[in-house]
Amino acid sequence: MFKNLTERLNQTLKAIKGQAKLTEDNIKDTLREVRMALLEADVALPVVKDFINRVKDRSLGAEVSQALNPGQQFIKIVHSELVHVMGDDNVSLDLASQPPVVLLMAGLQGAGKTTSTAKLARYLSEREKKKVMVVSADVYRPAAIKQLETLAAEVGALFFPSSADQKPIDIANAAIEAARKQYVDVLILDTAGRLAIDQAMMAEIKELHQAVEPKETLFVVDAMTGQDAANTAKAFADALPLTGVILTKADGDARGGAALSVRQITGKPIKFTGIGEKTDALEPFYPDRMASRILDMGDILSLIEEVERKVDKQKAEKLARKIQKGKGFDLQDFRDQLSQMNNMGGLMGMMDKLPGMGSMGQMANQMVGAEKQMSQMAAIIDSMTPVERHWPDKINGSRKRRIALGSGTQIQDVNRVLKQHKQMQKMMKKVGTKGGMAKMMRGMKGMMPGGGGLPPGGMPPFGR
Structure with a gap:
């Protein structure tokens, strides 16, 4: 998201960054x-006009003319106004009322309501520790009811059954009654997709x-619908007392026009952005963090939160103890590291949140290559027996041929994984010694093209 905008703004703001004096x-x-x-x-054009006028007024005012570094101050103003356009602060869901708290999902056909219902159910269950029930009032698309039932089972939410021959209001009332009886905290009501111009459906x-x-x-x-998303949202807001917006498929939009237009x-x-197809790919929307990402300043806070949430702490601690006791780092540990990285959204998902990555096109290309390599490495290790994972030295020529055949790779690919594992093993041995982390970091330096400071295959060790 915002890839194109980030690149353009980077080029534009670079020229003004070092200016000792800003003139009109x-x-x-x-x-x-x-x-x-x-x-x-x-x-949207009205949003652009308002944004430019606000930045211009502030840039020609005292806060820039009296600043020690006017160029930097100008960029700070651009950041501040981007935050303002997107809503200043994160607005969380209002769940402070007598349960069950009812959340109604509205939107166009194909916008991703049913998937977002499941994602929101998982978010509330895992992060807010709520007991969640979902129900579909989409009587026009029976497949939507079945889809929600399948997704509810996947995310661990209660599912209230409904059918195409029922009225939406009857479905909703029955679901609310069932949620009360089962002491549900939150009931999410998925509705049929409709067009703002369809008067009967809007009624x-x-x-x-x-x-x-x-x-x-x-x-x-x-x-992906850009500023049309904002215009459609306005049409619905005129008809319904909306309390917030969920922006789906944000990871597929390189422009970002919707995020910058909807609020204004x-x-x-x-309130949330959908950033992938998986049921955990829903994130609260923070205007300040998004503005930082647009200006290629990174989003370290979100990265830290993601590490806290997604890294398996028990496995990490177990690996740390194992290494400290000098028990080595086998291929199963190596595979676990790859899984941890994948849970974090892969290398690109992590790098996207680091400052300055938007202007490092070459590094981004290297990351894409490294991600492909990581997937191949995981497939190779998955083709090994438990004995081979724990004792890689037992892997002889015939075993390599079997592993290559099972993973759809070549013998030289298997050799590369074994070599990279050996290098990781040496690093991990250093961790267990006095001053080991510093030694390991020195050993990692320059292992990737461009001196990226990541181990072979691109994973930082999550075991420490």
């Missing part, structure tokens, strides 16, 4: 480029909303 002329030239970058990112969802009085009415919208056009906060 050089600000004007820079803002013209910023304006073009935002329009190319499919940001139906209004009636449903009045009947269930949800605490949150969330509009689910596809980020609708007046409703973006």
